[in-house]
Amino acid sequence: MDKQSVPQDHSSTYEGLSKLLYAMDENGKYVGVRSTGWEAESFSTELAVxxxxxxxxxxxxxxxxxxxxxxxxxxxxxxxxxxxxxxxxxxxxxxxxxxxxxxxxxxxxxxxxxxxxxxxxxxxxxxxxxxxxx
Amino acid sequence: MKEFQHQQAAHCESGVVSALVSHAGLELSEPMAFGLASALAFAYIPIVKLAGMPLISYRMWPGAIMRAMPKRLGVAMNIQKFGSVQQGTEALDAALDKGQVVGLQTCIYWLPYIPDQFRFHFNGHNIIVYGRDGNDYLISDPVFEMTTRCSREALIKARFAKGALQPKGLMYHPTSVPSQINYKVMIPKVIKANYRNMMQPIFPMIGIKGIRYLSKQILKLEKHADRDRYLPLYLTHIVRMQEEVGSGGAGFRFLYASFLQEAGTLLNNETLQQAAKELTDAGDEWRRFALRATKMVRGREEMSLNSLLNSLSDTLNLVADREAAVWKRLRNFAID
Known part of the structure; x- marks a missing residue:
């Protein structure tokens, strides 16, 4: 995953917090990138709840x-x-x-x-x- | 005494271990802690149920990373479990009063600072306690950006929760760390061990075979007796196990790819760099699977159920092919 593709969907399930994903920067180097949420994930969480x-x-x-x-x-x-x-x-x-x-x-x-x-x-x-x- | 530095991580246990070992004087990144423990896995375990769904895990069982540190790194680790709440609480207080920073295993449900929607009865959540203040413990939970606090009562409940994987107050901290790691020797060893997790499992529902097994299970959904209720819950359950449980994206695949890259740079090895790229591609395929599965549950795609399930199943087989290729490449590296 590229750094720019890290989803920032402001999922309500995160309650304003962010979590860390690993993704590649412009030079192909892995870095930790904060994400405010991903629709696919939060939809799944919400369904379970x-x-x-x-x-x-x-x-x-x-x-x-x-x-x-x-x-x-x-x-x-x-x-x-x-x-x-x-x-x-x-x-x-x-x-x-x-x-x-x-x-x-x-x-x-x-x-x-x-x-x-x-x-x-x-x-x-x-x-x-x-x-x-x- | 050195002040403790909180660091956000993708996964709780590799985050805790990386922070504790670094605090003790040996710089260790989260991906490196994860990789050195050979923690990448895949397991489909139908006899263990989570809210009626089979357990699907993308990594080794809780405790594996912490317990790998003495053997793999030569880190001396003080590990304690307790028979009573009182003993466990006194030991924690005594350690903190001596200025120690400790790791704890807890049940995530009882930690009040966790967002409500992530509070499930899961006993394998690792956190760091770095001090206490009145009735509160000072908490560094690596999956969050900031440090936080937790009351005495809540932490006791979380440390002594019962049920599967019960923590029994588990508390640990490194007592001494080596001054350096012999990466040249260690990295092939840990990759070889991880190769076995993925390619030579003892049970058929583990490793690459496990991914193919899951791919077959998906095809069975069409004929499930309670399909309308079960299918959405089953597919989103996979997505949650893959993404929600602090995996750094794609069920720890990006985390492990980051380890491979770091190892490749340390050893100046092109095979490892290449494997990191290929595992990233496999991770991207996992993410596409998650996206398609949730789209399907929401009914956004207009295709027959049969062909949708077929396409999901194919995606997982593609993931399995890609991961198998990565491990074949790594096998040559680890054995040469």
């Missing part, structure tokens, strides 16, 4: 309707999925899955809840509640 937000909103809706527990909503809110949450808490997969049932989740001990609280970085009080909007 939108997908996670959709999952979060969908879980929130289902939790409202009593079809899942607040845990699933908080999991997606913290950008995790079932696999990640299982790995981070060290709980069995079937157990975490079971805790998505509102009736079972409501009866969880503080001890189990504290493992979720720790993994997700939220308080137990927050974990038990579903906010009024996602």
């Amino acid at each position: 939108a997908e996670m937000n959709n999952q979060r909103d969908d879980a929130w809706k289902r939790a409202r309707e009593g079809k899942t527990s607040a845990l699933e909503y908080h999991m997606y809110r913290k950008r995790m999925d079932l696999d990640t949450l299982v790995m981070i808490t060290g709980l069995w997969r079937w157990r975490v899955h079971r805790h998505f049932k509102p009736s079972i989740y409501a009866k969880l001990s503080e001890k189990v809840l504290s493992r979720y609280a720790d993994a997700l970085g939220v308080s137990i009080v927050e974990l038990r509640q579903l906010p009024s909007h996602p």
